[in-house]
Amino acid sequence: MTTPTQPEKIAVALEYEDGGAPVVSAKGTGTAAQRIEDIAREAGVPIEQNPMMAEALSQIEVDHEIPMELYQAVAVLIGFIMRTGQAQHPKGPGETET
Numbered sequence: 001m002t003t004p005t006q007p008e009k010i011a012v013a014l015e016y017e018d019g020g021a022p023v024v025s026a027k028g029t030g031t032a033a034q035r036i037e038d039i040a041r042e043a044g045v046p047i048e049q050n051p052m053m054a055e056a057l058s059q060i061e062v063d064h065e066i067p068m069e070l071y072q073a074v075a076v077l078i079g080f081i082m083r084t085g086q087a088q089h090p091k092g093p094g095e096t097e098t
Contacts, residue, residue: 011036012057014066014074021065022074027058046081053077 011033013026026036040047053073060066066074 010054
């Protein structure tokens with residue numbers, strides 16, 4: 001018999017500037033993941049709940065660009081955020097975007 005378990009919460013913050021590849025700016029699991037989400041909410045940065053994408057992006061080192069094989073999935077996410085007007089700039093200096 002097996003018992004389903006809740007997968008550990010993962011959060012990955014991405015920074016993106018027009019013309020460049022998205023870069024992983026922070027990542028974490030458990031309480032670190034919750035803190036990343038809290039910082040994003042405080043800064044007015046959109047949060048997307050996508051466990052499969054978070055799992056894939058969590059394999060990338062912080063301050064590294066995402067690999068080409070993830071461009072399409074991340075581009076869809078960024079495009080959705082831009083089209084829906086959810087993209088906002090951080091509220092203060094030194095804040096990171098997700």
